[in-house]
C-alpha cells in the first residue's frame with residue numbers, strides 16, 4: 001500500500017461511525033424481539049406446550065405460510081430458541097433444528113444436515129435415505145431426545161417429488177413404538193405448492209396452518225425503528241425518514257428491502273462524513289436497488305443456470321428492445337459457454353431453467369408455442385435494473401471461479 005492509500009485508510013478508521021452495531025441490521029440477524037409477531041409466537045407456544053408438559057406423547061405438524069420477508073423464518077427460529085430454553089429448565093431434552101430446503105436441495109442432503117446438527121461427527125457419505133431415517137430414530141432413542149424440525153422453504157423439496165416429507169410426517173406412526181419424539185414446522189410462502197403432495201400427507205400438514213399476515217405500513221415503521229434502535233447510535237435517523245423508508249417498503253412488504261435501504265443510507269451518510277442520515281442519503285440508497293430475495297435466489301442457483309441468466313441479461317441489453325426470443329437467449333448462452341470453455345446444457349434443460357426463472361419471478365416469459373420442436377417464447381425483465389443484475393451475477397460467478 002502506498003502512503004496515500006494508507007492515509008486514506010487511517011482517515012476512514014478515524015471517522016465517527018453512525019453504527020452502534022452494524023451486524024444487527026444484517027438480514028440474517030435474528031433480534032431478540034419481533035414486534036408485531038407476538039400473536040404468532042404465543043400461538044406456537046400453545047401448540048408446542050405439550051412437548052414439555054407431556055414429553056413422548058405429543059407430536060405436532062404445523063405449516064406456516066405467508067409472503068416473502070415478513071418474519072416467518074425469524075419467528076420460527078426465535079420460537080425454537082425459546083422452546084429449547086424453557087424445556088431445558090424443565091429437564092426435558094428438546095432440540096430445535098432449522099433446515100433450509102432450498103440450500104440443501106435434496107431429501108438426502110436435508111436428512112444428512114439434520115443428523116449432523118444433532119451429531120456433529122456423523123460422516124457425510126455411505127448411507128441411503130432409509131438408513132438415515134433409521135439412524136435418526138435410533139439416535140433420538142439412545143439420547144432420550146425430542147426434536148422440533150423446521151423445514152424452511154419446504155416448497156423446494158415438494159417440487160422434486162421426493163418422499164422425505166411423507167416419511168417424516170409418518171415417522172411417529174410407524175417406528176417410534178408409540179413414543180413421540182419428532183415434531184415438524186414446515187414453512188412455505190404459498191400453500192398452492194403443496195398440491196403435488198399425496199393426499200394423506202397434505203391432510204396431515206393442512207390440519208394446522210398458521211398464516212402470517214403481511215405487515216402494514218405502520219408495522220413496517222415500528223420494525224424498522226426497532227432495528228434502527230439496536231444497530232444505530234442515538235438520533236442517527238429521524239422518525240420522518242424512517243416513515244419515508246416504510247412508505248417505499250410498503251410496496252413489496254419484504255422487510256429485507258427496508259433494512260437494506262436503511263443500511264445503505266447509513267453507509268452513504270458515513271461516506272459523506274455526516275453524523276446523521278438525511279433524505280438525500282435515502283434517495284441515493286434506493287437507486288438501482290435489487291430486491292434481496294432476487295439476489296438470494298441467484299446466489300443459490302447452480303452455475304449453469306446462472307450463466308444462462310447472464311446470457312439473457314446480456315442479450316436483452318444488446319438487443320435494446322424490451323423483449324428477446326428464447327432463441328436469442330440460447331445463442332447468447334452458447335456464446336458465453338464457448339468463451340469460457342464450458343459444455344452448454346441441452347436445449348430442453350435450458351428451457352427448464354427458463355420456466356424456473358419464471359417461477360422465481362426473475363423474468364417474464366410469454367409462451368408462443370409449446371411444441372417441443374418449435375418452442376417459442378418471449379423473455380422480458382421488466383422491473384429489475386439490468387446493469388445491477390448483470391454486475392451481481394458476474395460477481396457471483398467470479399466468486400465460483402468463472403472468469404467472464
Ligand SMILES: Nc1ncnc2c1ncn2[C@@H]1O[C@H](COP(=O)(O)OP(=O)(O)OP(=O)(O)O)[C@@H](O)[C@H]1O
Nearest residue numbers: 027028029034035068069070071072073074223255
Ligand atoms: N417483526 C419483526 N421485527 C424485527 N425484525 C423482523 C421482523 N419481521 C421480520 N424481521 C426481519 O426481516 C428480515 C426478513 O425476515 P424473514 O427472513 O423471517 O422473512 P421470511 O418471511 O422468512 O421470508 P422468506 O419467505 O423470503 O424466507 C429478517 O432480517 C428478520 O429479522
Ligand SMILES: [Mg+2]
Nearest residue numbers: 072073074152
Ligand atoms: Mg424465510
